[in-house]
Amino acid sequence: MSNNFKRIDGRTPDQLRPYKIRAGILKNADGSAEIKLGKNWIVVGVYGPKEHFPKFEALQDRAILFCRYHMAPYSTTERKSPKPSRREIELSKVIRSALEEAVILERFPEMSIDIYIEVLQAEGSTRVASITAASVALAEAGIPMKDMVVGCSAGKVNGKIVLDIGETEDKEGEADLPIAIMPNLKKVVLLQMDGKLTHEEFKEAFEMALKGALELYEEQKRALKDLIEKMKELEGESNE
Amino acid sequence: MSEKYKNKTLAEIINIEQAKNLLNKNLRKGDRGLLDYRDIKIETGTIKKAFGSATVNLGDTVVVAGVNFELGTPFIDTPNNAILLVEGEILPTASVEAEAGPPDEHEIEISRVIDRGIRESGMINFEKYVIIPGETVIKIFVDFNIINDDGNIIDAANLAAVAALATAEIPKVEYIREHIDEVNNINIKEIPRESFKVEEIPIANTIGIFDGKVLVDPDAAEEEVVDTLITFTHLSTGEICSVQLLKGGLTYEEVFKTLDVAYQKNLELREILKNNGISL
Known part of the structure; x- marks a missing residue:
């Protein structure tokens, strides 16, 4: 693949949009995180166990994981009704199902853990960005997990397999493949696709999304380490 | 008793335990192999009042699908496209767990998976069914109901939806255009019809993984015990048009292993449709 090929926003085919994750952004939540990925801005709050x-x-033998994926009315070009749409109900389910694979629910019988995902601004691939942030929020809440969960998308736009599908690319492109993985256990926990891909293209897109997810996994760790550093500083100050 | 059996009847618990014991020995109910579908029966035109319909029996799973057409206003961002609405419900007759009421997340997920298969496959030429761009288009409704749920309702409902569409008759677009002034006063069912031509046939295949073993067409008890459920929808060209991981997780290798099995099985279901007179 020629790397001279430029995408609608000037990216190379295997380049993520600029990203930044911050952990511990909400005072009241037991765990929280924020992700910015391109123009996506998603806030996650975890309450529980x-x-x-x-x-x-x-x-009696495990906790119930509740997950709500929700888009703010002003998050899209055309106003979105605040009422949960069929799309949001489906995404809440697939995101919960992905996180259930990682969270050790058996540790908290009779309890529940609530994950609230609020998409404040949407620019494509929000479901996978949501999972990436939710996993950081769960970690910040101190909830035991087998592994982090990190998501990324790939797809086919103008005949090319490209990483991290943006909004215009999603609308005009030929296919979208969002995935989420547990990077250390090497397991896929979210996998969806719509559009048209040959088996070869599917493999290429899958492997590209995998690489993107591993890059975002480093950012998840950085965000959590950052928070720990900050807490240490605060502790240091209070000891003085 | 273990918590996983909460809200289950004794009969269901016995079936689930039996399915698990059999799968542990690579066996299934009714001498079925891991890669065998249950018997499939497809009957079209079962609902005379609809524009198209089909009833599919997949083992003991029974699905009825009906196609209806109405005139409507296109969406603002797609003025030159007909509208497709795919919705499904699991009727309270379907199982002891099924409940009446608005669709829950399970029903919404199933409907959306089948919707994506039909929409993304190019099965319908959406530009063909526009009466006046930006003003009047044909709305295509595909509604399916699960009458009895013995598992793998996605594959069964997809077959029913595809069969109902492929055998549907649509009001003639030319006739509607010519009579556009009076069309609001005509019952759409009275308008002369022509065959609804489908351009592609999407086939959904749901694959389960139990203890590392790949199996197709899980029944209701098997759905409970498998670690993973994933659906791939294929086109006649061999391309994939929809994927949905429904339950659990899988290794990177298993993604491609299940994809290959789904591809092989899509050929088989395509042949069954063909034997029922449904092909391109």
Whole structure:
């Protein structure tokens, strides 16, 4: 693949948009994180583990993971109704299902853990960016996990396989492949695709998304280390 | 009793335990091999009042799909495209767990997977069914209902939806154009019809992984015990048009292993459709 090929926003085919993750951004939440990926701006708050209500729904051998993916009415070019759409209900389900693979729910019987994902500004690939941020928020909440979960997308635009699909590319492109992985366990926990891809293109896109996810995994770790450093500083100050 | 059996009947628990014991020995109910589908029966035109319909039996899973056409206003961002709406419900008759009421996340996910297969495959030429660009287009409704749920409802519902569309009859666009002034007063069912031509046939294949073993067409009990469920939808060209990881996770190698199995099985289902007179 020629690296001279430029995308609509000037990126090379295998280049992520500029990204930044911050952990511990919400005072009230037990864990929280924010991700900026291109113009995407997503905030995640985690509450729990806490006693599950109503009690008859609680599970005796593990915690219930609740997840809501929600887009703000002003997050898109055309106003989005604040009421959860069918798309948001589906995405809440696939994101929860992905995170359930990592969180050790058996550690908290009778409890629930709530994950609230709020997309404040959307610019394509929000579901995978949401997972990446949610995983950082869960880690900040101190919830035991088998591995981090990190997501990234790839797709096909103008006949080329490209990484991290933006909004225009999603609309005009031929295919979109969002994935989320547990990078150390080497497992795929979210996998969706729509559009048209040959088996070879699917493989190429999958491998490209995998690489992108591993780059974002480094950013997840950096965000968490950053927070720890900051806490150490604060502790140092209070000891003086 | 283990918490995983919460809200399950005794009969279901026995089926689940049996499915697990059999799969541990690479066996399945009814002497079925890991890569065998259950018997498939496809019948089209089962609902005379719809523009197109089909009933599919996949083992004990039963799905009815109906196609309807209406006139409507196109979406602002796609003035030159007909509108497609795919919605499915698991009826309260389908199983002891099925409940009446608005679609839950499971039903929404299934509908959206089938919607994506039909939409992205190019099965429907959306530009063909525009009466006046930006003003009037044909709205294509594909509604399916699960009458009895014995697992793998995506594959069954996809077959039903595809069969109903491929055998549907659509009101003639030319006729509507010529009679556009009076068309609001005509019952759409009275308008002369022609065959609805489909340009592609998407086939969905759901693959399960149990303890590292790949199996196709899981029944309801098997769906409970498999670690992973993933659906691939293929086109007649061999391209993939939709993927959905429904349950659990899988290794990188397993992604391609399940993809290959899905591709092989898509050929098989395509042949069954062909034997029922549904092909390109």
